[in-house]
Each structure stands twice: as C-alpha cells, then as structure tokens.
Amino acid sequence: MTSTSLAAPVGAAHAVPSRGGPLARVWRGRPEDAPWVRPAFLGLLAVTTVLYLWNLSASGYANSFYSAAVQAGGESWKAFFFGSLDAANAITVDKPPAALWPMALSVRLFGLGSSQILVPEVLMGVGTVAVLYAAVRRRFGAGAGLVAGVVLALTPVAALMFRFNNPDALLALLMTVAVYCVLRALEQDRGAARWLVLAGVAFGFAFLAKTLQAFLILPPLALVYVVCAPGGLGRRLGRLALGGLAMLVSAGWWVALVELWPASSRPYVGGSQNNSFLELTFGYNGLGRINGNETGIARMFNDSIGGQISWLLPAALILLVAGLVVTWRAPRTDTARSAFLVWGGSLLITLAVFSFMAGIFHEYYTVALAPYLAALVGMGAAVLWEERTRLLASAALAVTVGGTAWWGWTLLGRTPEWLPWLRWAVLVAGAVAALGLLFAGRVDRRIGLGVAGLGLAAGLAG
The missing domain is CATH 1.20.81 (Receptor-associated Protein)
Known part of the structure; x- marks a missing residue:
C-alpha cells in the first residue's frame, strides 16, 4: 500500500452545501459526509442508549458499597469530596472519588434511587461509544467508526459495566478520551500541545477514578508520540512533558489536599494500612493487585472471562498485525500506522498485565480492553477491505x-x-x-x- 491510499477516510463523499436549520444540520452532519453517515451514527447512539437502559432496575442499587458512598455524597459535600461511605465521614471507599461524583450529583438533583445512580453510568457508556467512533472515523472513515462502536456496545463486559456503578465505566470513558486526544496530537505540529494537555487531564481524572490502572497505557502512547509525531524531537519531548505536567496537576490536586488535610478532621482512607491515600495507591490498589497466582495468557480465554471479552480478541490481534503490515512502509508520521500502534499498544500492555497479574483480579476489569479491541477491529477491517x-x-x-x-x-x-x-x-x-x-x-x-x-x-x- 502506498502512503496516500489511506489519506482520506474510507467512504468519504464529495463536499455538498449544507442546507436547513440547526436540527437539519445535526441530522445531516458534515457537508462532505455521505447522507447515511450522521443518521447511522445517531442511530448507533440511540440503540446503545436503549439497550443499556433496558431493564436497568434489574441491578437494583448494584454495588451497595459504592451506592452507600453515592448516598453519602448526595447528603454531605464533605463526603462527596472524600468519597466517604457515610455522611458522618467515618471512612472512605477504597478508591479515589471521581467515579462517585457524577452519581452523587445525580442523586442531589433527582433524589436517591436505582436509576439516579445507574443512568450516569449508561451515559458514560454511550459517551465512550461516541468518542471511539470519532477517534476511528477521523482516519479510517465512518464505516470503520460504526463497526468499532457496535463492537464496543455489544461486548458483554461493556454492556454489564456501563449498567453498573463500579469505577470502571468512568475509567473506560476517560481512557478512550485520552487516546483520542493523543491521536489528534499525532495529526499535527501546530496545536499538538493543546491535545496533549487534554490527554493529560483525562489521564489525571482517570487516576482519580481507579488510581494506577489509569497509567497502564502511558508507556506505549508516550513512545508512539515521541517516535511518530511531526516536528523536531525537542519539540515532541517538550510537548510530552507539558502533557505530563497537566496529568500531574489534574490528579495531584486532590491527592495533595487529602494528604495535607488533618487526619483528625477527615474520614479514614478505606483500604489503607496507615490512613494514607498514597499508601492505598501503591499498596492495596498497586502492588497488592499484582502479587498472587493463577496467571497466564490463557486467562482471557478461560470459562469465567472468555465469554465477557474474548469474542473478538483473536480478530483484534490478527487485524493489528495486518494493519501494521499494510502501513509498514509509510512515512514516520503516517497517522494510520500511528493509530494501530496507539490502540494496539494499549491493548497489548493491558492484556499482558491482566493476564499475568496474580493478586486481586475481577472479570469485570476487562472492560478496559473493550475500546482498544473494538478500535482495532474497525480499523483493521477497513484497511483490509480497501x-x-x-x-x-x-x-x-x-x-x-x-x-x-x-x-x-x-x-x-x-x-x-x-x-x-x-x-x-x-x-x-x-x-x-x-x-x-x-x-x-x-x-x-x-x-x-x-x-x-x-x-x-x-x-x-x-
């Protein structure tokens, strides 16, 4: 394949003038899009919303541990800030509170109930599908974006966790946003710093949702940017450092406040041994998740996990290899190859950690793989189809x-x-x-x- 054969999104149409009012333009989409593109995208979001909302009350209050913290946050702003399990602020949950905040705000606005807790999770799922579609279609066309969105929406573990109140829904959304921002930074020289700062903010708040898991994909993303981004090496490294600073600030402000807050006037940090969030991060939520047994690459295909995430995992790996082969001779800054490296690197490093981590592991963690897997299926299918x-x-x-x-x-x-x-x-x-x-x-x-x-x-x- 020549480096220009993927220069335009697959299925792009000739530009046509935009007609009608605001609603017509929302339905029609971009003037250069084929007439079916925007309706298909809106249809994908509508169907995903309906499927995720369907019989949502079957989960009741879902994870009562987090629901108790949401109830507390709906009653006390102090409990909201710390992620306390009760409005009296005796002890916090064993995670930072960012994933609780949307649910607690919903409870404050609409009262306590199962739907008030779980609908924000559904919206995060729909948002993740939308961001993934946008990320894939920019380089590979609307068809590829739709395939990726459908794969994500129908992945069993995604359909479960975007209807539940664990922190993984917000984590998946923010990680997908971070990848999207890095891909935008890879497209351009001017303006790249802004996208890397936004990626850093997404990573920072992902840390405030589920601590160190948010940083799993940092190494491949940083490496791909340094190697494949336009501009001189010094400028690339400087922009990457700026993104790192944004990540540190967006994650560190809350950590600093908790660590500096007098222990006598704040709740005990749940899950920690010595009432320290840093100890919780690197202990129970850090190395404590890695040490143990029952590891190996076959874990993702076993009886308990295989049916949740592995349906299209072999396909994603095959299409990753195929996409890299097709784009191998492209220039250093080729954005199609960079996209395969970014999504593929994110999938492989997360897959390796989940397969070999031997400490505390739950099947639902694998929702983190779903956006990466879905993107590779959509992109790889589009490239091979061309x-x-x-x-x-x-x-x-x-x-x-x-x-x-x-x-x-x-x-x-x-x-x-x-x-x-x-x-x-x-x-x-x-x-x-x-x-x-x-x-x-x-x-x-x-x-x-x-x-x-x-x-x-x-x-x-x-």
Whole structure:
C-alpha cells in the first residue's frame, strides 16, 4: 500500500452545501459526509442508549458499597469530596472519588434511587461509544467508526459495566478520551500541545477514578508520540512533558489536599494500612493487585472471562498485525500506522498485565480492553477491505472471520442449554462469509459488502 491510499477516510463523499436549520444540520452532519453517515451514527447512539437502559432496575442499587458512598455524597459535600461511605465521614471507599461524583450529583438533583445512580453510568457508556467512533472515523472513515462502536456496545463486559456503578465505566470513558486526544496530537505540529494537555487531564481524572490502572497505557502512547509525531524531537519531548505536567496537576490536586488535610478532621482512607491515600495507591490498589497466582495468557480465554471479552480478541490481534503490515512502509508520521500502534499498544500492555497479574483480579476489569479491541477491529477491517483485491488481504479477512466464528462457536458451547441453535448458526454463517471474503475483491462491491456484513453478524451474534 502506498502512503496516500489511506489519506482520506474510507467512504468519504464529495463536499455538498449544507442546507436547513440547526436540527437539519445535526441530522445531516458534515457537508462532505455521505447522507447515511450522521443518521447511522445517531442511530448507533440511540440503540446503545436503549439497550443499556433496558431493564436497568434489574441491578437494583448494584454495588451497595459504592451506592452507600453515592448516598453519602448526595447528603454531605464533605463526603462527596472524600468519597466517604457515610455522611458522618467515618471512612472512605477504597478508591479515589471521581467515579462517585457524577452519581452523587445525580442523586442531589433527582433524589436517591436505582436509576439516579445507574443512568450516569449508561451515559458514560454511550459517551465512550461516541468518542471511539470519532477517534476511528477521523482516519479510517465512518464505516470503520460504526463497526468499532457496535463492537464496543455489544461486548458483554461493556454492556454489564456501563449498567453498573463500579469505577470502571468512568475509567473506560476517560481512557478512550485520552487516546483520542493523543491521536489528534499525532495529526499535527501546530496545536499538538493543546491535545496533549487534554490527554493529560483525562489521564489525571482517570487516576482519580481507579488510581494506577489509569497509567497502564502511558508507556506505549508516550513512545508512539515521541517516535511518530511531526516536528523536531525537542519539540515532541517538550510537548510530552507539558502533557505530563497537566496529568500531574489534574490528579495531584486532590491527592495533595487529602494528604495535607488533618487526619483528625477527615474520614479514614478505606483500604489503607496507615490512613494514607498514597499508601492505598501503591499498596492495596498497586502492588497488592499484582502479587498472587493463577496467571497466564490463557486467562482471557478461560470459562469465567472468555465469554465477557474474548469474542473478538483473536480478530483484534490478527487485524493489528495486518494493519501494521499494510502501513509498514509509510512515512514516520503516517497517522494510520500511528493509530494501530496507539490502540494496539494499549491493548497489548493491558492484556499482558491482566493476564499475568496474580493478586486481586475481577472479570469485570476487562472492560478496559473493550475500546482498544473494538478500535482495532474497525480499523483493521477497513484497511483490509480497501486492500481486498490483493490475495493476502482477502485471505486475512477470511481467516479473521472464520477464526472469530469458530471461537464464538466454542464460547457458546460452554453454555449449551442457552439457544443451542445459535452456535451452529454462527459457525455456518462465519464459514460462508469467510469463503466469500476470499473472493471479495473479484465480485461486485454490493455482494462483497453483503458477505462482509454476514461475517460481522456472525462475529457479534453470540
């Protein structure tokens, strides 16, 4: 592939004049977009909202530990600030309070109830889908963005945690925002500092949601920016330092206040051994999460975790490799390759930590993988689709779809009493789609799109 073949988003249309009032422009979207783009995006957000709100009350007050802190924050501003478990401010939860703040504000505005606690989590899920779509479509087109958004919305662990009140919903949203900002910084020389500062702020508040997990993807993002961003090396390093300073300030203001606040007039820091948030961060929420047993790369595919996150994990890894192969000869600052490196690096480092961490680990942590995985599926599928006239590209598409269908068949086989016909439908549809994709570059485009749609449906059906 030449470095210019991905210069414009896939499926971009010629510019047309914008007509109508504000509502018409919201529905129509950008003048250069095809007519279907904005309605499809709004439809994705609407369907995601409905699916996540559907029977939301089934969870009741969800995690009562965090719901108690939300109730306290709705009654006392001091409890709100510290994340106290009770309005009397005896002890805090074992996390910083940022994830509690949206729910506590909702309770203050609308009263205490299950919906008042959980609807903000749903909105975070819809927001994450929207940000992911925006990040992917900027470089790979609306089709790729829609695929990424659908994959994220339907990933089981995402559909669970964006309907629950643990800190992971806000963490996933802020990490996706941070990646989006870094990708924007990689696009330009002028204005890059502003985007890196915004990324730093997102990382800082992600730390205030779930401490050190927010920093897992910092190494690959910083490395990709230093190597692949436009401008001289000194300017790149300076901008990165500015983003780091923004991260330190946006995370450190709350930590400093808590550590400097007289212990006698604030709640005890829950989960800590000596009433110190720093000890909590590096102890119970730091090394305490790493030490232990039951580790290995197979963890993500086992009986308890596989059905939550791994449906499209093999596909994401295959498409990451394919995307890097296709863009390998591009210039240093090529934004398509940078996107694969950013999303792929984030996936791999988080996957490695989750696979080998041997301390406290819960299946729902894997929601952090969902945006990275979804982005790679959307981007990789778009790149290979553009290259489908080449045998290796069409073969990679076929292997991805066929392998995904087989893995879906395997996962569905672990619950044979639930819709037993579905696993066979997934396997057959995936096999047919894989065979058709081998010839996608030699048939009519509409037929090829139909085959690709069948493959996508097979991958998502489970």
